[in-house]
Amino acid sequence: MPVVKRTAEEEPAGPAKKGVFEPSPPTLIHFTHLDPFASSSSASVSASASGSASSSKKIAVTFYDLDGTLIKPRLGGQFPKSRDDWMWWQPSVPERLKAEHEEGRHLIVISNQGDQREKIRQEWRAKLSLIAAKIPKDVPIRILAALSKTDLYRKPGIGMYEVVEKLYKDRGVEIDLENSVFVGDAAGRAAKGSVGKDHGDTDYKFALNVGLRFVTPEEHFLKHPRPKFPEPPIGFLPKKLGNLASLPHIIPSHTPITRPTLEIVLFVGPPASGKSSFFRKHFAPAGYEHINQDLLGTRDRCLRVAEGFLAEGKKVVIDNTNRNKETRAHWIRLAMRLKVPIRLFHFLCPIELAKHNNVYRACYGPSDEPVRTLLPMLAFNSYAGAFEKPSIDEGFDEIRGVNFHFEGSDEQRKKWDTYMLEPKR
Structure with missing residues (x-):
């Protein structure tokens, strides 16, 4: 603000x-x-x-x-x-x-x-x-x-x-x-x-x-009688998706999230699905380096920076949407050439919830997290239009799912669980 x-x-x-x-x-x-x-x-x-x-x-x-x-x-x-x-x-x-x-x-x-x-x-x-x-x-x-x-x-x-x-x-x-x-x-x-x-x-x-x-x-x-209009109003609320908190956060959940050995971890998921927060909570403390195209500008630069970290013996997380096989193939080829394993974490956040999160974090983002600007709806619609579900056959050593769990205070959750302003789609 x-x-x-x-x-x-x-x-x-x-x-x-x-x-x-x-x-x-x-x-x-x-x-x-x-x-x-x-x-x-x-x-x-x-x-x-x-x-x-x-x-x-x-x-x-x-x-x-x-x-x-x-x-x-x-x-x-x-x-x-x-x-x-x-x-x-x-x-x-x-x-x-x-x-x-x-x-x-x-x-x-x-x-x-x-x-x-x-x-x-x-x-x-x-x-x-x-x-x-x-x-x-x-x-x-x-x-x-x-x-x-x-x-x-x-x-x-x-x-x-x-x-x-x-x-x-x-x-x-x-x-x-x-x-x-x-x-x-x-x-x-x-x-x-x-x-x-x-x-x-x-x-x-x-x-x-x-x-x-x-x-x-x-x-x-x-003093007219109450007119007819949709009650409750048409619009998205997180509670419409049921009890998200009841879903397991990680699928499967029986193995550790991070590994001690050199590897590439690829994130897949729409914008505002919790990818960067997940990195900060789980991977940053374990010494993984963060690779993000919004920060580095181009995919080629991301690939070069990631290869440099790996050459130094540092594990990396690729925090982009990685929406389709073609995009993911660049990272699989890098892993094969450097002979390091590559795992994928798929963020299973419904697109309407991601749009909701986009507005929430721009308007009410926690003070202890980076300030986020409001992304255009095109970013979500283009992701949904080009998305291809990841498969182990693409060349991954492991694929794990991540269900969205809201993390924050009761006051923050109260705001998150409200109707958000609706930018033009």
């Missing part, structure tokens, strides 16, 4: 200019209008199940999406043309915000903003103070917006929620998830009559990831 932050900045003074831009990472906008903690109506404390007050303050929050939920283009286009091209989604929106504030609820907007054009971003930033100026008097609001399409802040990722959660915890306050709600228009609804389909289902998935009740704007503001 980027460490450089914007400094807090006031919008230029003027009759319609309100609000402050808080310090935030470059890919996140954090705007506040008034301080909800300064309001006496926000000092309520939730009762525990036993009826007594909890030891820390709990505050119920209404989380909102922005476009298509609180506001819409005033000129009728799909996208706003300027900072002034907006109006409330329904005339009842301001009064509902006022009523929720008076109930002691906090109001927080969680929005995805993906347009990379600087002029559009400047207009959008300027619009926030105009929105704040139209909110009923003394009603605070906090607006967070994800600017990047590929980091932890973008919904359905929970990065924006985590920013808010930490801010509240630092004030000795807990968000009352049980009594909070997320209101958003991206529910995954199909087209119906003259009404087009939703642009996605990221709002619904975000709510599920955080643990919030989800409702559409029509339910929240207009």
